[in-house]
Amino acid sequence: MLIAFFAPCLSFVAAAQTATAPPEAQACVTCHGPDGNSVTPNVPSLAGQPRVYLENTLVLTREGLRGNPVMQGLMKGKKDVQIVAIAKHFAALPVRPPAPTADKALQKRGRDLAGKLRCASCHDKTFRGREQMPRLAEQREEFLEARMTVMRDKPPPGTDTIMNATLHGVSNEDLKALAHFLSQLR
C-alpha cells in the first residue's frame, strides 16, 4: 500500500530550485517538491517548517521510532550533520500554498475546535509552529487529516503521547474541519 502511496512521487522531476538544495536534500525534493512545497497527495510540505522539528523528526525516523518504511529507508545511515543540513535547507524555504478554497462553515468549525483544544499554545497562535512543534498553517489538507487520524487512533512507537491525548475522542468530522481550517490559513 505504501508503494502505491508514493508511486506518484516518482513522476515528479526535480526542477530549477533543486540546484540550491544541499546534496543531502536531493532525494527529498522528488516527493516533497523542488522548493519544499509538496504537490503530492499525502506528502507534507517541508518549506517553512521549524528547523528543530525537522531535525527531531528525521533523527527519530532514522532511529526507526517514527515515520514510514520509505522514509526510514531514505534516512538509514544518514549522519547527524546531514540531517542538520536537510533541516536547515527546508526550514529556510518560503511557503507557497495554492490559492485558498475555503469552505466558510468548515473553516469556522475547525477554528473553534483549534481554540478548544488549545492547539496554539504549542503550535503558536499563527499555527506556524516553533522549535519542536510543526507548522500546521498552509500544510496539505489531506496530509493533516491523515496524520491526525493516525495520532488519535494508533500512534506509532516513538511518537510522544501529547498529540494522542489531545486528539483523544475528536470525531472524524472534527478532524476534517481542523485540517481544513489549518490548511486554508493564509
Next chain:
Amino acid sequence: MNIKIAASAAACALAFSSAVLAQAPAAPPAWKQGMGDKFKDSPLAPNAAKNTETPASEIPIDKFKVPKGFKIEVWASGMPGARAMVRGDKGKIYIGTRGIGRVYEVTDAGDKRTNRVLVDKLTQPSGVAIMGSTLYVMAIDKVLRYDDVENKPDAMPEDITAKFNLPPEQHHNWKYLAFGPDKKLYVPFGAPCNICEPSEQYAQIRRYNPDGSGMEVIAKGVRNTQGFDWHPKTGELWFTDHGRDWLGDDGPEDELNRITKTGLNFGYPYCHAAGVVDPDVTKADKKATACKDVTKPVALMGPHTAVMGVKFYTGDMFPAAYKNTMFIARKGSWNRTQKLGYDVLHAVPSADGKSVKMTPFLTGFLDAKENKFLGRPAYLMQMPDGALLVSDEQLGAIYRISYSGAPAKK
C-alpha cells in the same frame, strides 16, 4: 478525575473502536492538565530536546562557571539526550536517554573517550543501574539485563520485563534507577499526568530484588522523582521531586526529600511543596486536612526548576568540607515566564538531616537577560579519582569537574 483519560498510551487508544473514540470527551495532554483558563493563551510549552550531536567545539564551556580552585572541561560529547550515568567495575560508563531511545557506552582511554550505542529503538530508556558488570536498563515498557556487559560487547540482553509489572502509562514513567545499600533496585513510578488522582500503581517509589521479585512500595505521594541517593553515613534515601505545573510562575516549588522510614506519604496530589493545598483535585471538605500526615520536603528547590540528579560526594579530591554533602542538578524550567534553574547546587545537610544549606556550584547555563539557556545539566556521577561528572541532556555532553586548588586560568 479519571487518570485513564490522561496521556493515553497507544494501548489505550487501540483498545477503543473509532466509534467509541468519537463519543469520548477530549482530554488535554498530560502536561497540560490543570491548565486553568488563566493560562489558556500561555505560550509556555516544554523546551525542545536536541536530538542531533553537538560537536565539542560548539559547547560553550568557557561560559560555565565553577567555584575558585575547581575546573570544568568537556569530558565526552556527541551523545544526544545523555542523562543518568553509571560506571561498571572495569570503568565503562553507561548512559540512558529518553526520546532518542538509546543507551550509550563510553570507553575511557585516559586522554580521550569514545562512545557507541549499546542499544537503541527503546521507548525512553532513561533508567540505568549497574551492579559489578551487570547492567540493568529500564524503558517505559521494558527491563533488560546485560550480564558481564563490559567484557561482552555483543552480548544479548536478558528480557526480564515480565517480573516488574510495569504500568502502561508513559507520562512521568521514564525512570531513574539505582541500587541501594541493601542491594535492591529502587524504581520510581511517576504520576501519569500533571495533576490527577492517580491509581495505586503510580506516584510512588518502589524497590525490587534485582530479579524483579520482592516488590515493596517504600514511599507514596511522589509526583515525579528523577533522582535519588543515599546518605553515606545515615543510609537514608534523599530524593528530588518535581512540583506540579500551571499554578503560576512562583510555585509550587520542586522538592528535596528524605526518607526516614518506609511508607511515608509525600503529599501528591493534594499537598505540594511545604504545604500548598492543590486547588484542582482537593475537595472542599478536605482542604483543611490535605497536608495532614504528609512528610514535608527538607528543602524547596525553586518553582518549576526541574530538579534532577542528586549525589552525595564521598571522594578525596574536593576540599574536606564537601565530604558527605550533596550536589543537585536542576535541568531548568519551562512552565515559568522567566527561566530558572539550569545549574548544579551544592547542598550541605544539617547534622539531623532536617535542613540543608544550598549554594550555586555550577552556573552559566542560563542567560537570564535573554531568557535563554545554553545547556541543561541533568545528572551527576563521582569518578574513582574524586572528580565529578555532569551530564548535559541538551548538548549531549559529559563535563568533568576537578579540583586542584589552583586559580582558574584567565
